[in-house]
Amino acid sequence: MQTVEELYQLILQRKSNPxxxxxxxxxxxxxxxxxLKKIGEESTEVIVxxxxxxxxxxxYEVSDLVYHVLVLMAERGISVDDVKTELAKREGLMSKTKERREIDKL
Ligand SMILES: N=c1c2ncn([C@@H]3O[C@H](COP(=O)(O)OP(=O)(O)OP(=O)(O)O)[C@@H](O)[C@H]3O)c2ncn1[C@@H]1O[C@H](COP(=O)(O)O)[C@@H](O)[C@H]1O
Incomplete structure (x- = not known):
């Protein structure tokens, strides 16, 4: 079974070795x-x-969208690690926001 990271690596490989x-x-x-047109189409298909x-x-439709988002990331030079790093940053931020909301409720 292919992980998202492996699929991204294969997509990068296709980019450098057609x-x-x-x-x-x-x-x-x-x-x-x-x-971008495909991302638009696949997003609509996910919604439907x-x-x-x-x-x-x-x-099936989510998988199509994930694949096309990975192709877009490769085209724009953004890696899966970049996204992981961004999400990890939010982990801290979000828990602070949650704490803030809890405090505001008091
Ligand atoms: N995960 C995918 C994947 N998901 C969706 N698709 C393709 O995305 C297209 C979506 O279908 P559509 O009907 O919307 O598009 P279409 O009519 O075929 O094409 P368009 O002219 O509209 O662009 C289909 O052709 C699917 O084959 C994918 N194509 C490739 N992969 C993976 O990418 C890797 C590299 O594959 P190749 O590029 O084919 O070597 C392999 O691991 C593949 O499994």
Missing amino acids: EAGSYTDYLFTKGLDKI AAKNPSDQEFT
Whole structure:
């Protein structure tokens, strides 16, 4: 099974070593506007699927969106570690905000 990090690494590999028939290469060749168009489409599909009862369909659409977001990150030069670091920073900030809210309630 492929982790998100492994998928990101494979996407980076496709960017530096184009491979015939690769959909990822097709996206990089088309460029940022095409990748952004796909993000828009896939986001809409996630929204529609979230309103439907099928967990399988919802999971499928979320996976499509995650893949396209990873392609966008690679195009913009943002790594999975960059996102992890940002989320880790928020962990501290959010608990402070939560504490603040608890204090404000008193
Ligand atoms: N995870 C994915 C992945 N998720 C979605 N997709 C592609 O995203 C597209 C979404 O479907 P759409 O109908 O919206 O798009 P389309 O009509 O095929 O294409 P467009 O002309 O609209 O762009 C499909 O072609 C899917 O194959 C993916 N393509 C590749 N990967 C992974 O990326 C890695 C590299 O794959 P290649 O680039 O194919 O070598 C491998 O691990 C793959 O499993």
